[in-house]
Amino acid sequence: MMPNPFQASRGNAPAAPWQRAGWLGWLLAAALLLTAALPATAQTESRAVISGVDASQFPAISFYLDATDAGGKPLTALTASQVQILEDDTPLEPDTLARVEPGLQVIISLNAGPTLTYLAGDVTRFEAIRAALLNWVTSRPAAISADDFSLATNTGLQTIRSTDPADWAAAVTNYQPDLLNTTPSLVSLTQALDLAVDPNPNPQMKRAILYITPVLPTVAVTALPGLAQRAQQQGVPIYVWLVASANTPTNSPDLVNNLTELATRSGGQFVLFSEGTPPNPEDYFQPLRTIYQVSYNSQINASGSHTLAVEIDAPGAAVESAAVTFDVTVLPPNPLLLNPPAQVDRAWEQPEDADPYLTPNTTTIAYLIEYPDGHTRPLRAARLYVDGELAVEQTAEPFESFAWDISGYTETGSHTIQLEVEDALGLSQRSGEVAVAVNIPELKRDFLSEIEIAPTTILLIAAALAAGLTLLLALLFTRRKRSARPSRRERLDPLTQPLPAGKDRPSRARRSAAAPSPTRPPQPAAPPPAWTARLLPRTEAGQTAPADVILLDQNEISFGSDPQQAMVVIESPSVSPLHARLTHPEPGVYVLADAGSIAGTWVNFAPISTNGARLEHGDLVHFGKAAYRFELAAPPEPARPVSTPYTEEQ
Numbered sequence: 350m351m352p353n354p355f356q357a358s359r360g361n362a363p364a365a366p367w368q369r370a371g372w373l374g375w376l377l378a379a380a381l382l383l384t385a386a387l388p389a390t391a392q393t394e395s396r397a398v399i400s401g402v403d404a405s406q407f408p409a410i411s412f413y414l415d416a417t418d419a420g421g422k423p424l425t426a427l428t429a430s431q432v433q434i435l436e437d438d439t440p441l442e443p444d445t446l447a448r449v450e451p452g453l454q455v456i457i458s459l460n461a462g463p464t465l466t467y468l469a470g471d472v473t474r475f476e477a478i479r480a481a482l483l484n485w486v487t488s489r490p491a492a493i494s495a496d497d498f499s500l501a502t503n504t505g506l507q508t509i510r511s512t513d514p515a516d517w518a519a520a521v522t523n524y525q526p527d528l529l530n531t532t533p534s535l536v537s538l539t540q541a542l543d544l545a546v547d548p549n550p551n552p553q554m555k556r557a558i559l560y561i562t563p564v565l566p567t568v569a570v571t572a573l574p575g576l577a578q579r580a581q582q583q584g585v586p587i588y589v590w591l592v593a594s595a596n597t598p599t600n601s602p603d604l605v606n607n608l609t610e611l612a613t614r615s616g617g618q619f620v621l622f623s624e625g626t627p628p629n630p631e632d633y634f635q636p637l638r639t640i641y642q643v644s645y646n647s648q649i650n651a652s653g654s655h656t657l658a659v660e661i662d663a664p665g666a667a668v669e670s671a672a673v674t675f676d677v678t679v680l681p682p683n684p685l686l687l688n689p690p691a692q693v694d695r696a697w698e699q700p701e702d703a704d705p706y707l708t709p710n711t712t713t714i715a716y717l718i719e720y721p722d723g724h725t726r727p728l729r730a731a732r733l734y735v736d737g738e739l740a741v742e743q744t745a746e747p748f749e750s751f752a753w754d755i756s757g758y759t760e761t762g763s764h765t766i767q768l769e770v771e772d773a774l775g776l777s778q779r780s781g782e783v784a785v786a787v788n789i790p791e792l793k794r795d796f797l798s799e800i801e802i803a804p805t806t807i808l809l810i811a812a813a814l815a816a817g818l819t820l821l822l823a824l825l826f827t828r829r830k831r832s833a834r835p836s837r838r839e840r841l842d843p844l845t846q847p848l849p850a851g852k853d854r855p856s857r858a859r860r861s862a863a864a865p866s867p868t869r870p871p872q873p874a875a876p877p878p879a880w881t882a883r884l885l886p887r888t889e890a891g892q893t894a895p896a897d898v899i900l901l902d903q904n905e906i907s908f909g910s911d912p913q914q915a916m917v918v919i920e921s922p923s924v925s926p927l928h929a930r931l932t933h934p935e936p937g938v939y940v941l942a943d944a945g946s947i948a949g950t951w952v953n954f955a956p957i958s959t960n961g962a963r964l965e966h967g968d969l970v971h972f973g974k975a976a977y978r979f980e981l982a983a984p985p986e987p988a989r990p991v992s993t994p995y996t997e998e999q
Contacts, residue, residue: 395419396616397670401553404647404677407724408774409444411644412657412673413553419664421586421616423636427663434645435672436660443645450638451553452495454510455630458541460840461503461526462533462563465592469624474592475528481627482521486514489631493638495554501526501541503531509544518887533562535569535576538587542576545585555637559630562563564597565604568597573607580615588617588633595623628696650774652678652722680722681776684731684768687715688916691902692786693755705792709894710756715749715915716768716780727773734767734779758787781905781932848938882939884970884977899977901939906931908972909944921971923948932961937981939964 401413414432416424429446465475472480486498498517500507508520537558542959545556558580565573580587589612591597591605598605598621605621612619620628649655658672693712698707714733720726733741733751753766763786771777882901899917909915911926919928925946932940942961943950950957951971952964964970966984970977 351775357707380696390420391772395661395666395668396421396584397659397666397668399657399659399670399673402657402673402675406648407677407679407722408647408726409644410657410675411642413449413640414446414643414659414670415555415584416641416661416663416666416668417616418663420665421613423639424661424663424666425636425639427661431661431663432643433660433662434643435656435660435669436645436647436649437655439648441645441648443643445642445644447642449553449642450493450495451551451640452493452497453634453638454497454499454545454549454554454556454939455634456499456501456541456556456558457521458501458537458560458562459503460533460537460559460560460562460565461523461528461531463529463531464563466528469622474622474624477625478590478592478627479521479524482630485630486518486521488513491894495551496638497554499541499544501537501544502526503534503536505536506540506544510550515767526759533565533569535565535572538562539885542580542583542585542587546579546583553640555640556585557634557637558585558587558631559590559986560587560611561592562608564591564593564601567603571643573611575613577607577611580611584616586616586632586633587611589619590627591619591621593621593623595621597621609653648774649676649677650679650776652680678722679724679774679776680720681778682726682728682770682772683719683721684770684780684792685717685719685907686766686768686783686916687717689714689766689783689903690785691900692788694788695755695758695790697790697792701983705754707759707789711752711754714751714753714766714768716751718748718770729771729773729775731771732769734769736764737767755787759789761789763785776795781903783903783905881982883980883982885980887969887976887978894960901933904933907944917970919975921973921975924972924975928972930961937985939979941970945968946973 354819395416395418397414397416399412399414401411403411414427416427418424425448427446429443432443432446434441434443459478461475465478466473468474469477488492489496496514497512498514499509499511500517500520502524503526507524508517511517511520538558541558545558549556575695577587589608591608593601599737605619609619611617618633622628643659654674654676656672656674658670660669661667690712695707695709697705698708717730718728728748729744731743731748731751733753735753740753743751748770751959758764763784765782765784767782768780812967841990880900880902884899884901886898903916906917907915907927908917908919908924908931909927910919910921910924910930912918925944925948927944928943928948929944929950932942934940939949940961940963941952941957943957943959946957949971952962953969954971964979966981968979970979
């Protein structure tokens with residue numbers, strides 16, 4: 350007749366030491382029970398691990414930090430002052446250090462065996478363990494929702510990364526092993542470790558294994574050091590429940606020592622469970638859910654690979670992490686002048702009670718900043734240069750426009766403007782120079798405005814003018830009266846008498862012919878055109894459109910449909926936001942290049958690339974479907990053909 354397994358843990362078990370050694374045995378047994386109830390820990394080295402480096406928001410860089418103390422326990426109360434960042438070995442302070450809980454990958458490894466049928470109070474050890482697991486998974490904090498659960502047994506993985514605690518609890522409930530006919534082994538542990546080191550859907554989730562096992566065979570014990578080393582290398586803590594009698598440390602010291610080493614080397618804990626209620630697994634898992642997200646402002650100003658490490662100086666943990674490598678592309682910002690004026694006109698204001706003055710005193714120069722590396726970042730300064738000299742500097746937001754002071758320009762002249770920007774990393778770049786004409790009109794002032802006259806003087810002058818005018822009128826009236834009555838001498842003078850009838854006067858035509866014709870004064874030469882090159886809009890029929898002409902009077906001009914990206918806006922569905930660029934490197938030379946547009950840029954119906962093509966006088970240019978004719982104000986003389994007479998020798 351087979352012994353009752355529920356009685357075997359008590360009545361059929363071998364005599365305990367205290368049953369053979371009296372009161373001394375009782376003391377020894379009590380000591381063993383006390384030892385069994387306490388988790389076994391060992392001092393290890395502090396650890397800090399960096400993961401998930403994110404440089405997409407450069408110069409802001411973030412990463413995750415996992416740290417443990419010398420006992421292998423997670424550091425759950427780190428502050429920013431206890432962490433120093435080493436970027437390419439340059440110490441930096443973190444901007445933020447926040448605790449996050451990305452979840453935990455929990456794997457329960459349940460090793461079945463006959464001794465699990467022994468009683469642990471009113472129920473078997475197996476039933477007590479299962480009750481403890483079900484109570485843990487159903488009583489977890491409601492806020493914890495990111496965990497996943499797996500169950501490994503002697504017969505394989507029963508549940509793999511289930512995100513539903515209820516499903517996992519059902520798998521534990523439905524697991525009914527044949528305990529009496531099952532041989533303990535390392536199958537469940539090795540499968541749990543294999544699953545833990547597989548790529549995790551969420552790289553920031555930590556992993557932990559709870560290994561529940563009865564006494565292992567000797568052949569399995571010899572394999573435990575290799576599993577401990579693997580768990581340590583992968584950073585997977587293993588918590589061990591040895592389900593055995595209280596005297597197992599004495600009877601099986603190799604087993605206990607190896608299981609303890611497995612737990613402590615991996616950062617877990619060892620517990621000997623004989624009877625009563627097993628520990629609460631949440632006591633192990635709750636600290637593991639904490640990880641830190643760290644962000645800082647990078648000082649990198651060159652593209653390439655860079656290193657990142659941290660130093661932690663906290664109670665119980667003084668450690669430097671291993672350096673990780675990340676790549677980042679960094680290019681200087683590109684400044685662009687937005688529709689700079691080709692000419693600025695000042696005008697004279699002439700108030701009645703003040704001196705004339707010129708207006709306006711300032712003109713706005715708008716600009717925008719491109720980041721070729723795709724990393725928008727703060728600017729340190731923006732500078733406007735006029736004729737090569739610094740005119741305006743901005744050191745605070747918003748970086749959008751300059752107020753160019755033109756109050757000092759009192760004569761018409763041409764000036765060059767240029768924009769320079771410097772970002773927070775110290776990288777700077779200048780735009781091309783643009784010519785701007787400042788036009789000052791001639792001041793037209795009347796006589797009275799040039800002199801200052803007293804009121805009495807004005808009255809005297811007015812009276813004198815009136816008297817003079819009266820005298821002049823009297824003289825004119827007297828002369829006219831005299832001229833209307835001829836004198837006696839005039840009446841007798843034959844030269845003054847009228848001609849008799851029939852004798853014609855010289856015709857006007859003959860008089861005109863006889864008189865020398867006046868010569869027409871020479872006409873002044875036509876003024877030279879106010880432009881050097883231009884684009885004339887064309888219709889689909891090839892005629893000049895009634896649109897505005899585009900003057901090409903700058904060293905660099907961008908064309909497109911987006912006013913934020915292009916200096917010259919072309920309203921056409923076929924024109925890209927930034928369609929093409931025109932450069933004017935030297936007099937008479939104009940190079941047009943495509944800017945990666947969709948519809949393309951064409952010269953004489955031939956597409957051009959981003960390398961550009963030189964424009965000639967009369968070329969037909971297409972921005973998509975928008976057509977223009979390129980013209981030079983002073984085109985070069987066309988080459989004349991040279992003819993050579995034919996000879997017999999030829």
